[in-house]
Amino acid sequence: MPYDLKELAAISGQSGLYRLLKPARHGVLVESLDAKAARSLAPASNKVSLLSEIGIYSQDSDDTVPLTQVFENIYQKYGTNLPVSNKSSEAELTSFLAEVLPEYDRERVYLSDIKKLVTWYSIVSQHRPYEEATTESEAPAAETTEEA
Template sequence: MKFEEIAAVSGKGGLYKVLKPTKTGVILESLDGKKSKLVVGADAQVSILSEISIYTHTTDGATPLKEVMEKIHSEFEGDTGLDKKSGPDELKSFLKHVLPDYDEERVYVSDIKKLVTWYNLLSEIAPSSFASTEEQNSSEEEVSTEE
């Protein structure tokens, strides 16, 4: 599963797989194991993970979420030891370790909780989503040549 296929819906917890667009919105499937389907209208705020970034003090001003998650995965390999109940100081120091130049004024503790929650969910159900784009393309090529 790629980051381009995963979405978050404002006001709803968890992550969703984008199934297909409709005339008035999009059909999503929850990634929480229940596989419940949800139809959201055009008025809902749906964010595709590949389009989300974290504010930083770099010249770009932000780092894509995918890069941050890949770094977390390379360092922690699926086990950060954190969850949404972790304390604010622990969450901030975690992000400071992973992304030293993050903007502490614009990235809130609630944002870091979401990052940790999303990472934990994806590392459990879709660890292949953390592979770099080059790795994903090469594995797709291998599958197509084997058929």
């Protein structure tokens, strides 16, 4: 997986993304993914959504494409410089998502979802390193050279 999204979350009612640090008595201790990297407590009453568990609806009725795969598609096509922002027009945003994920469900994926996707990708690409996905055939080859 290119971007490690396991410990990143979006918190309802708060802008930006957060890194989960540890559970606390009345919520979760989080650190913001911005220049300040401020730590705070996300109360248990707020909905915390892990980015690794979020997906984009596809045209297959019960299927979603994981956010990690969507981020991989964006990186392969555009790198870290997106041609759109969350302030772009509806036509620009929908054509951007259609280029990156042609099979997305145009009825269930709203404009606000695409804006969140663009914002989240911008934040993650600034604060998380992109890691090339290693194939299973490359990993054993590396192990055999170390043993020799």
